[in-house]
Amino acid sequence: MKLLLNIKKEKDDLGKLVNNLANKLPIKTYIKQCIVLFIVAISFNVSAQDPYDAGKKYTLGGVSVSGNTTFNEQTIVAYSKLSEGQEVTIPGEEIGTAIKKLWGSNLFSDIEIYITKIEGNVAYLEIRLSDLPQLNEVKINGVKKGKIEGIIKENKLEKGTKVTENLKATTKNYLTTKYQKEGFYNTKVNINAVDVKDSLQIARVNMVVNIDKGKKVKIKDIIISGNEALSDKKLRKSMKKTKQINPIRILKRSKYVEKDYEEDLTKLIDAYKENGYRDARVLSDSLIVNDDKTISLQINLEEGEQYKFGDITFIGNTVYTNQQLNRVLRINKGDTYNGVLLQERIQDESPDADDIANAYQNYGYLFSKIDPVEVSADNNVIDLEIRIIEGKPAYFNNVSVVGNDKTNDHVIYRMLRTLPGQLYSKANVVRTVRELGQLGFFDAQEISPDFKNVNPNEGTIDMEYSVKETGSSQIELQGGYGGGGFIGTLGLSFNNFSIKDIFNKDAYKPIPMGDGQKLALRLQASQFFQTYSFSFSEPWLGGKRPVQFSTSLSQTKQFLYNYQTRRADKNQSFNITGISVGLARRLSVPDDYFTLSQAISFQLYDLNNYNTGLFTFGNGTSRNLSYTVGLSRDDTKIDPIYPIGGSRFGVTAKLSIPYSLFDGVDYKALSNEYDLLDKSIPADYTRAGEIDQERYKWLEFYKVSFKGEWFTQITKNLVLKPNVEFGFLGAYNNDRGVIPFERYFVGGDGMANFAMDGREVIQLRGYPNQSIQPLDRDGNTTNDGATIYNKFSLELRYPITLKASAKIYALAFMEGGSAYNSFKDYNPFNLYRSAGLGVRIFMPAFGLLGIDFGHGFDPLFGETGSHGWETHFIIGQQF
Incomplete structure (x- = not known):
């Protein structure tokens, strides 16, 4: 052989x-x-x-x-x-x-x-x-047990995998790089494969991965030389990822990662370019290992001379005049030369930036090219020619959407701002992505506009939007203790419902879906109350314009608490029946981010031997017929679960009919009589109830509310959210008085709990639910709610993951608010203050889950020191 x-x-x-x-x-x-x-x-x-x-x-x-x-x-x-x-x-x-x-x-x-x-x-x-031997089992040493499964999955070290030299090398390189990025610069990885005796004569090995991360390499000093124009502090600040040891810095720890360091050297030079030193460069840099196992970085610079902008000339522009382009560029002759700013004003990375490239692309010139060219640098003055090749205007040829298995095409296509035959506009593409994300039917992080069949010669493009559907229907199943007893909640919310298929048995998968309508059913009960509600909304009434129609029905029965038996007294009840119908229309002026909403609602309050401090009649009815008008603007982007930019604000006014103008009742006389009555005498108390029944037979009021919140992306992931709120409940006729319903109850998690008497509950973390009450004339707290409130909050959010399977972010907050009975007592700076931390988790399988830990810094009525810590929960479930 x-x-x-x-x-x-x-x-x-x-x-x-x-x-x-x-x-x-x-x-x-x-x-x-x-x-x-x-x-x-x-x-x-x-x-x-x-x-x-x-x-x-x-x-x-x-x-x-x-x-x-x-x-x-x-x-x-x-x-x-x-x-x-x-x-x-x-x-x-x-x-x-x-x-x-x-x-x-x-x-x-x-x-x-x-x-x-x-x-x-x-x-x-x-x-x-x-x-080749198969992997029998793998043992990983040198890391925590919780990290082992992730390492096995990331490197595909499953049982049965063929063990090659390449597998060993890639695993070693992956782990070395992974831990070096975390600051363990001296990481050493050793991989051994040990043969396993097998009765079946199959070649198998056990792999042993030994990881020695060593200690994190921290940067003791960043020593910069050769700099005169910019200080050491400013230059170190420009290095975003490479920081020297500073015990008071929390968000950015000191660690050395070679790749990050190389990027930061570029940013350091960019800092010079932003200040006119376009010729600045790094002459040399070195790494020194110190005796205490830290390192020092030495950077030697050459600054060069400072430059100014000279004449800026536009060449090749026909669509825009020089004056129009100068207004976008916003750089004048004599300004300190800033190469970074120049590039941003010509073509920024942000899709909705105010730059020249976007000005052209929003006007159809997708194929335009803009190049700044230095034509002179005499006497440190740089003259520029901005050379523009406009190209042909581009038009959308075909526009399609892929990935929608449940949502019907017409629901998506009516949201598109990029239609076949239209002139290309980058702004419309960005706006389409934003509005598809806000529907709530798709994972906002996965929506992708893809260019297909781009033809510069003919000036046509095909656009394909790729979407990934998520669970858009919710089931709320909760149980807990509140208000002295167990509270059970069952709620169904179908956010992509199709009412036209409600009688089509083939459409139940498990429910008729796909038309973008919302249908919600909710049942909540305890021994103290029962409430049932139904609501439905159609976002495109008639199918041609974004006019939202909504309607709701509700029925609530609440029982009075018996302090002797400590149970609900079924003979003392307060029933509320409500119905509302509303229309909301998107406006075009001042821009199409505005929405005008209007609604008419009616509530019937029926009291059966139900006596409280809010009103003196225990038997009788009150009716609330009101008209609500609101103006709101929402340009948040992109993900409704985790917005990273834009703002939301709304102003609403809720008005009743001014009955006292024409009902012929002398409310001044009734008010004087009421003030003279001694409520401790049964007969006078009965008469007071009759007066209140007359005054509140039809509720007369006006209510004005404002809420505004802004989202600012501080870094790539860190988002700041300020929030301002204000509410006022007033009376047309002071003799008739402010109604006992529709009041503000401040404090806690913002949930109504077991109180269903028409109150508006305002969240203020760090204090018990609805605990912040105004004081009466004698300086005592009341439980009647407030007619005025204000609230200010500041929230810092950081995402842990924004994947479709789970969106998780952590938050830190500071907020303050208070409640008042009149403008005489109103002081926007006299606040109940709090601060704390929280986490939000949104999963298609469970909905929104959250927990907040808030510390109240101010004492409530009857307390002597700060209120202390409160825990607040948010629980929901979604399928």
Whole structure:
């Protein structure tokens, strides 16, 4: 038996010898030596005494397979492309091709081909193989147990994986890089594979991965020399990711990551460019290892001279005048030269930036090209030519959406601002992505506008929006204790409902969906109350314009608490029946981010032996017929769960009919009589109830509210959210008084809990629910709610993950608010203050979950010190 060709995975001494020669010999000598080695290799593998004629063609009489392999013989022979009856040259191309194919499968560690027999012109071959070992189990040392599963998944170290040298090398490089990025610059990774005895004769190994992260390498000093124009402090501040040790800095710890350091050197030079030093450069930089195992970075700079902007000339512009482009550029002759600012004003990375490139792209010139060229730099004054190639205007040819399996096409296409035949506008593309994300039917982070079939010659493009649907229907199932008893909640909210398919049994998967309508049913009950509600909204009434129609029905029954039995008294009840109908229309002036909403609502309050401090009649009815008008503006972007920019604000006014103008009742006389009554006398208390029944038979009031919140992206991930709120409940007729309903109750998690008497509950974390009450004339707190409130808050948010499977972000907050009975007592700076931390988790399977820990800094009525800590929960479930 003679060996023809062989390849071994782990021992290639010939290859090592060639590599060593390459590193040591001149190129001509190296080539000569390679030829010699090649001849030696041939003479080693093909003996001159072989019983076959080298280079002669033979017919294969058969191909057999041997060795340590689990693969079927027919499979290996077929894959090698060697077959019985085939004519081959020995040694020759066919044998080499077979070796290459088998080797390329990455399944074998050794491959050898032998001649087993020669009979005339017939040759018999044997392919001898050794399978690559399979991974039996992996052990990872040097990291916490909770990190091991992630490392196995990230490196695909599952049982049965073929263990190659490449697998070991890539795993080692991955782990080394991973921990160096975390500041463990001296990370060492060692990987060993140990053979496992197997009764089935299958090659298996156990892999042991030893990780020695060492200690985090911290930067003791960043020493900068050669700088005069900019201070060390300013230059170090420009380095965003590379920081020297500072015990008072929390958000950005000191660690050395080589890649980040290289990026920060560029940012350091950008700081000079922003101040006119366009020729600034790093002459040298070095890393010094200190005795305390920290490092110092030394950076030697050359600043160069400061430059100014000179004449700026636009060339090639026909769409915009020089004056219009100068207004966008906003750079004047004599300004300090700023190369970074110049690039931002010409073409910023932000998709909605106010720059020249976007000005052209929003006007259809997708193929425009804008290049600033320095034409003179005499006397440190730089004259610029901004050369513009406008190209042809681009028009949308085909516009399509992919990825929507549940949502009907017309729901998406009516939101598109990029229609076939329209002039291309980058602003409209960005706005379309934003509004698709705000629908709530798709993962806002995954919406992608993709250009297809871009044709600059014809000036046409195809646009394809790729969306990924998420769970848009919710089921709320909650249970907890509040108000002295157990509260159970069952709610169904279908946010992408299709009412037209409600009688189509084939559409229930599990419910009719896809038309963008919202349907909600909710039941909440405890021993103290029961409430049922139904609401429905159609966002495009008539299907042609964004006019939202909404309606709701509700029924609430609340029982009075009996302090003797400590249970609900079913003989004392307060029933509320409500209905409302509303329309909301998107405006075009001053811009189409504004919405005008209007609604008419009616509530019937029916009291049955229900006596409280809010009103003195325990039996009777009150009716609330009101008109609500609101103006709101929302340009937040992009993800409604985690907005990173824009703002939301709204002003609403809720008005009743001014009955006292025409009902003929002398409310001044009733008010005077009421003030003279002694409520401790049963007869006077009964008469007071009759007066209140007359005053509140039809509720007369006006209510004005304002809420504004802004989102600012401080860094790539960090978002700041300020919030301002104000509310006022007033009376047309002071003699009739402010109604006991519709009042503001401040404090806690912002949930109404078990109080259903028409109150508006305002969140103020760090204090118990509805605990912040105004004081009466005697300086005592009341439980009647407030007619005025204000609230200010500042929230800092940071995302942990924004993936479709789970959106999680942490937050820190400061807020303050208070409640008042009249403007005489109103002081916007006399606030109940709090601060704390929280987490929000949104998952399609569970909805929104959250927890806040708030510390109240001010004492409530009757307390002597700060209120202390409160915990607030948000719980929901979604499918």
